[in-house]
Amino acid sequence: MKTRFAPSPTGYIHIGNVRSAIYPYLLARQQNGTFILRIEDTDQARYVEGATELIEETLEWLGMNWDEGPIVGGPASPYFQSERAEIYHAWGQKLIDMGRAYADPTNAETIQKYRDECNAKKIPYLYRNFRPENPPEWKPGIPLRFKADPKPRTWHDEVMGDMSAGPEVQDDIVLIKADGLPTYNFAHIVDDAEMGVDYVMRGVEYLSSTPNYLALYEAFGLKIPKLVSLPHILAPTGNKKLGKRDGAKSVTEYRKDGILAEAMLNYLACLGWNDGTEQEIYTKDELIERFSLPRIQNSGARYDETKLFWMNGQWIRKIADEQGIEALYARTDGFWPENADAYDDNYKKRVLGIIYDRLKVLADLRDMTGYFFTDPEIDLKMLTENKFLKKLSEEELSELLQVSVRKLEAINDWNTDTLQAALNELLEETGKKPAELFSAIRLALSFAPFSPALHLTMEVLGKDTSLARINRAVNALEND
């Protein structure tokens, strides 16, 4: 059993594109089949340098390894359509020999004229009504057209159900272009046959062309693969399919923001598919096990970045809780603030251990952990205008912090338990509410809008740094 992902290297690969790789991948793995990557680079004008590498990187990052295709090779090599011209020519010749294809010498202007005539008469434009009477012999430089056999056709789509179409949508499509390379319409049929592909999964936009493909399968006497139309992913606003123009981000960008591959795969797989249960978080293995074609949604699904971010937070916590902070730490390379470079892994791991449950994306580390690595800039307003502290005078604030310093100085064994105990004693001795005492110390330490629980923060910061920071704040208050 074989499935394939057949992208065109026309630029970066965005989330709308990736999903059409996920489903065939899942299906192939579930049925111990083969997942093929084929590069459809027959449009030289739209070809973008480096796009193939980007596709490969993206699939690798998501953990979707392919069994046949670029890099790994395979029995139907090559897997770049631009390198398969001879194969398409041979198949084209077969059609010519059967009398089912002809060279078309008509120039573009004339074709446009035909089209305009039809539009003027308000009748559907079909090229087969203008077939040249004495087509020349086919040779390079002249497009090759299919000789359609229009008739009612019915077929089954694994997602959309039973389909039918009349002759009015079947035409003499171009098989091989003047540049000698095949059109998508022709190339994918030939390749799927040569490569033994059993499931053709692609976006619904190909649904309208399916009758033409059916005619081609029939002409060649090919077994029709299972046809699977995948609904579109819609842009966050409007009703358009998600595309680069709507600012669809590339998968690479999300990776740089610190979206985990697991979360990306999970979110995309569940956008337009569910297994009927209320489960939301799926590992790759669970997706492989549960995936089924009939449960693919048949209407478009709107892309919702907020939910992706939520899911990423879930995955950050899942990895930390199930595999340990070590496993999560291994993913954080490149996401720390610059000034963290001077610190060792162990320290950063401890920081991660107390901060991870407030991360949505790994890049949040940059904004949220700065004060663990450098003394924060003193901003007295954060203290004096804090909603719990603004009723205290600067003198009272200073006094409160000095009392705290004396209490904390007395701690010999600096750990979360002794710190918690000291803080509780301070509450009693000062008679302050937690909101006042803790806010004052927290801000003196971090001058950050938020930070982990106080005793955890101080434990990681260490006794010397913690006390020095509070004293610093006291001095600033005294000299204000």
Place this chain on the structure above:
RNA sequence: GGUCUCUUAGUAUAACGGUUAGUACAACGGGUUUUCAUCCCGUCAACGCGGGUUCGACUCCCGCAGAGAUCACCA
């Protein structure tokens, strides 16, 4: 315009003739010794419209409307 497809809360979805129409994200409110977050609790919120079929319709049928796709020597 022709042809085709789709239609449950703001979003993603569950239901497969009988439910107070379930869940999650978002929003809003509350709780967990400070903040932000996590976690927990709660609130708001949906079957596009109109006909049938049926004892009974979100579920089946037919119209309509709305949305989308396609009509290339692009994929």
